[in-house]
Amino acid sequence: MTPRLSAHGVVKRFPGVLALDGVDLDIRGGEVVAVVGENGAGKSTLMKILAGVLTPDAGELRLDGAPLLLPDVRAADRAGIALIHQELNLADNLDLAGNLHLGREPRRGPRGLGWIDRSRLERDSRDLLRRVGLDLPPTTLTAELSIGQRQMLEIARALGRSARFLILDEPTSSLSAAETERLLGLIAELRAEGTGIVYISHRLGEITRIADRVVVLRDGARTAELSGGEIERGRMVREMVGRELESLDSCERALGEVRLEIRGLPMAPEAPVLDLDVRSGEIVGLAGLVGSGRSELLGAIFGVAPRSHGRVRVDAREIPPGSPPASVAAGLGLVPEERGRQGLVLEGTIHENLALPGWRRTSRRGWVRSDEARANSRSVVRSLDIRPGDATRAAGTLSGGNQQKVALGKWLPLEPVVLLLDEPTRGVDVGARLEIHRRLQELASAGLAILFASSEMEEVLGLSDRVLVLHEGRIAGELPRERLSEEAVLSLATGSEAAP
């Protein structure tokens, strides 16, 4: 009999929010069910309930028809359900074998002594690693793995616990194109072996490729279930947002003088150097695979990453290497890749975050002028439509999209002349993404020079006036708006075409 995991009428309340309002979900062995929805739609909550991290307030779970109680993660583990978190939970200091068997190491010797059976550990590990296509010795240190390899390791760990249901939460958000392909391949194999897979992703392109069914959540309720030919991008977006989304109009902007001038900046040690000008009113995109050096480049310009040689000038003013304060003083701002770690003080309030880079400006001889800072924050909250609009809430309690707006909004009171953005909308839902893109266009129209890096093709194509494609630490080519297309970017990014 095919194993079958189902949830009926699941309700989950958090203080002030009804996260799930009577949701049904049904997963059979040997199929891939995608769950999509905007941030805050309840996807993660539902997955946590299936994995025993949270318990539902009402409704029930069933496994093969029998009621299933999951008071904790161990119970889910015993039932063969494994959740692979967005934030990977691996111990860097252990080797692969150690992580694969963490908590269930094969023992030998007298009971209770806890001697680890090293040879069995490594033998079992080799089998598991082979199954997920990780060609590494089990004694490799986990810290040496790429993010994609870690994801594979997590899946191998779940398989080692004979999981029959795998829940993958945004597994590809930080994977390179090649790693994504490998992961999708592995999912197809696991499906063929009879594993039931729940797949959560903002990347609708992946979903159209691998999902047998798509369940759409909106505001904690299930709004649609699509299968077969219905699984199509426009349809999914419509169901997620609940309305037709207007697309981003490319607007013609008048270009002003050169604001950011980069000369001879190396993309990586020993790599060729980069020359680049970004003009007032211009949005320049940096495309390329993960690991092509985009983040390092933006970091080196801003001063948070090392810069051994090369020059950066903002409005003809030289920026010394390695000094973010000098960059900010010259009119640069950076919205970094990891908003939780680099962009925001999550425990701080929205106001504290919005005011942080601007304290110097909203102070007189070191004494802060709180009223002015608060007024600035209020106007940013209004202009970016940050929700909830109560600036005394902790930034960490906001949805991804609103957190990203705060990470962007903290630069606005400083009126920067050049804004650098690294993955401006990673993990942000469709609606908020469009709002952020619109706002960036408005800022450019008002004269800002914008340089951004993105691994999302749609973003690169929709937002940029000009795209630089990077490949292995060098510029593979430059595409003006007229010649922009997915094929053109991809062929440059994968190195299959020489620079024109």
Add this chain to the structure above:
Amino acid sequence: MRKALGAAGLLVGAGLAIAIASPHFMTAFNLENLLRRSSLFGILGIGATFVIVTGGIDLSIGSIVCLVGVLTPWLLVEQGVDPWIGVLGLLGVSLLLGTLHGVLITRLRLQPFLVTLCGLLVYRGLARGITGDQTQGFVGGFRGLRQLGNGRIPIPGIEGFTIPVPFLVLVVVAIGAALLLGRTVWGRYLLAIGRNETAVRYSGIDADRVKILAYTLCGFLSGLGGLLFTLDVGSAQPVDFGNFYELYAIAAAVIGGCSLRGGEGTILGVLLGAAVMQVLQNGITLIDAIPNNVEFAVIGTVILIGVVTDESVRRVIARRRPEGRGSIP
């Protein structure tokens, strides 16, 4: 603010209990002494607070107290150095030691625990070495200077109770510290660094300079505390002068609401925390039923109960309100 209230509650509760158990507690002489000791430890606690809100720690406080405390009479009495030069020089040294800690921690990326642990060992060793382990004292001299530590200012119209001079020093230090932490750019940066140093750097702020400032202030206030302690007592033994004072200062900060993870803390809270520590110590001395040698055990237990209660209250509140931790106005 809530945690400062907790510390105030603990202070009043402990005070009442001790007042009931011992008739000597509520005497003018005892209260005056208590105020003097609390003020001295309050100064050290404020120094510790600057470092703790950045998520760091300073273990060298007690040894800087010893260094300054022992070398002040040694320079003035044994070496005959001019009091102005001696005192200002030693305060300058303590300030520079703090700066040194900050520089080692930020530029060489060493751990605060390690750097200041080495400081703890080095400065006490130096103090003992320089003085040949001999007790240093003012032998009845320098009465004017010693007023800074043991002076008393009568309150017009009130008989019997006088204000100890260290209390006035503390008031000046505390007002300065509270303004720095609450009203200046530096204060905002100190607290933000304790919560997420990376995000502060990515906001274009020179986080290293802010941290060096914190250790510098802590070093200076440790030195100031050491000076006042030695002026108050009149003599200092290199072996144990200032022993464990860093732990008293850290405990005062924690009772007063500082989180050792950083990002949280108020000056008012630390002052109350320092007072709680002194009242407990005083109570153990005064109440005959409690033998003096269990002092550490009693203080440790009370602090533990305090933080456990606080943590439980915090969890209950967090479950009800998803708001920011200690929002800054």
